[in-house]
Amino acid sequence: MHTITPPEYSAPAKFFHWLTVILLVIQYSIGWLMPDIGRNTQPLGLISWHLSIGALIVLLVMIRLLWRWIHGPTAQAQIVSPRLHRVAQGTHLLLYFLLLAFPLMGWANASSRGWPVSLFGVLPLPTLSSKGSRLGHTLGDMHQLLVWVLIAVIALHVAAALYHHLILKDDTLRRTLPGR
Template identity: 55%
Template sequence: MRYEPASVYNAPARLFHWLTALLLLLQYVLAWTMPDVHRDTKPIGLIAWHLGVGMVIILLVLVRLLWRSAHAAPPEPATLPPALRALARYTHGLLYVLLIAIPLMGWANASSRGWPVTLFGFIPMPPLSPAGSSVGHALGDWHRNVAWVLIALAGVHIAGALFHQFVLRDGTLDRMLPAHRKQAASKQ
């Protein structure tokens, strides 16, 4: 299927999308492999990496939202039913909310433990909750539980992309793939 340039996501939008997906995958690998966090746990090793990647995710999503506010998404296929259009809009919106809320909860939890939080490992970030805060500790539990919601929602997002690709065959997935893939597909 050949697309007009206006119907394909631009290179920065594709980069933000795939970089977010890659960082999210890395974050879950870190979360599953890092040691359990207890009262006397220190923020070293995989825990420090988990905190750092979380900060990068917040920054990336905020930059992505700024970019998106100045660059509209390409139009959806005209054949997309209104119910699927609404589902896609709600799913994307909730993904953005969770991609910011979950790291913020983790940051507040780290602050309540008295852990330093940095961006890129050297830019100190202010605490989001005071050391010993019961709210900050509770947000740590929410952080873990809501992360499962994000996994499920990412699964819905992936399933939707595959549904578009293999059932509807409307080329929606191709709009987010690198340009050379779309060009190769259009020559077939």
């Protein structure tokens, strides 16, 4: 086992990471609290918040990836072994993929129901499927399934962060926190 000196986790990287976490907690809560959706349901109240916050998450992740592409990835803090390093990178890649694919499926489902998606009623956003589309319907079913896949990957990710913090007692988690 060998370690490297922990490089700085930049302020924007911290900001993007923790804002995504906060928005996901809100979005999951709304997803489970909002009324069951049927053929005649209107996208009002909590459902309307779900669409807007979901669209905000998509935009945030796109800006985050653009920022990461321009500035390069923040180097990993502690390399435990080359194989675990690859597992961590693979998990991060999967998280980014799910953070885009998963809400886009919900969005396509909203479009297939004829629901307009906008950012809080201020910025109208394009439709991702035509009204009544079968694909949009199927993607909605997948959106409901992937809810659990994303939770499972996040659980693995959080377990890894806690393993670093509590067992390896290194700086991996601490350096991503504000004020460090």
